[in-house]
Amino acid sequence: MKLLRLGAPGKERPAVRDSAGRIYDLSGLTGDIDGPFLAGGGVQRVRAALGSGELPLLDAEGMRTGAPVARPGKVVCIGLNYRDHAAETGADVPQRPVVFMKDPSTVVGPHDTVLIPRGSAKTDWEVELAVVVARRARYLAYPSDAAEAIGGYAISNDVSERAFQLELSAQWDLGKSCETFNPLGPWLVTPDEVPDPQALGLRLSVNGVQRQDGTTKDMIFDIAFLVWYLSQYMVLEPGDVINTGTPAGVALGLPDTPYLRAGDTTELAIDGLGSQRQTFEQA
Template sequence: MKLLRLGAPGKERPAVLDSAGHTYDLSGLTHDIDGPFLANGGVERIRTALGSGELPLLDTEGLRTGAPVARPGKVVCIGLNYLDHAAETGAEVPLRPVVFMKDPSTVVGPYDTVLIPRGSAKTDWEVELAVVIGRRARYLGYPSDSAEVICGYAISNDVSERAFQLEASSQWDLGKSCETFNPLGPWLVTADEVPDPQALGLRLSVNGVRRQDGTSKDMVFDVAFLVWYLSQYMVLEPGDVINTGTPAGVALGLPDKPYLRAGDTTELTIDGLGSQRQTFEQA
């Protein structure tokens, strides 16, 4: 299934897209697609309701697509998790996952405008596979246990301001947590529709020019390991998002450093997870 939220910011309506391309209204089942709903068997409740034919069709004409999960409790990010991306930035391949946090308020819809921060000269793009947690994960025993706590997957654009990230502080957070810096969606695709998260192509174009074209098989640390690893250091709650890293092709790693400017557009796709598109404006 593909879960989504449609409507104006703060007034999104929960919905589900079935395999035939029909969109159904979930408002009678839940007020939102969020952590508490996922924690209380929300996905199975939707599956049951779909099977029984009790969900009403939803007219999507003119409706904005919001992030497929209401504001997560936390957004955990993994840096330098693709071999080619580490190489292009001149960084050593990490021996352990590089973990940083992103302000959850950065999460916006997949087609929303992204704001270039005031004083920015190095706003950059990053297409990433996002993992959405569906069950509480605390001290998982083995990486193989991760499958039990993953609800599904989505496309994430981990927008970054490189000067803020790498020059203004020893921490990365300043360059990662600017407003609108995490478009997510269009869908939360349930895990049963993604049998192998390590076999997905990731692509990103800027103004129609392909910049990133990678595959999740090139992750340094795979999804199962990352979820297990993080659970040893923090409690992962339903609705939390994990951005799992980006392949090569970011502006920081290109010879001419073509950082984003007002009016630029980015288009992102991941196999089976749909596509998203943003236009950048000055804050």
């Protein structure tokens, strides 16, 4: 099942896309797709409503696609989680997950305009598999317990300003939390449609030139381990987003460091999770 939110920013309505590509309005079932919806059995209610045929069709033609989850409480990110990406940036392969946070307000729709920050010379791209939390996760006993906390998966573009990230501070937050720096979606795909999250191809192109082409099987720390690990140090709440790292091919690691400029476009895709496209503009 693919959950999505359609409409102008701040006025999105919840919807669901079935296996035939039809879009149904969920406004009569829930006010939004958010943490309370996920934690309160919302997915099960939608599945039952779809099966009974009681949901009204929605004409989504021309409607903006928002992020599939309303503003999360937090966005937790994992850095250097692919060996080839660590190598291209000159970093050692981490022995423990590299964890940083991203301002939740960075989350925007999958096709929204992304703003290059004022003073930026090194805005970069990162295609990532995002995990959306559906149940509170606190001190999980084993990585195998993580599945119960996962509400679904989505595409994330962890846009980064490398000078802000690596040159202005010992922390990464300045280069990760600029406005619009986390396009998410188009859908939240429920786990039943992603039987193996460690077998998904990830791709990203810039202005039609393919830059990233990886697979989640190359993650250093897999999804179950990451959810378990994070739960040892913070409480993961329903609606939270976890960005799980990016494969090689970012501008920082390319010989000519072709950082993004106003007018550039990025296109992202992950197997089974749809696609994104953004145009970059100067803030």
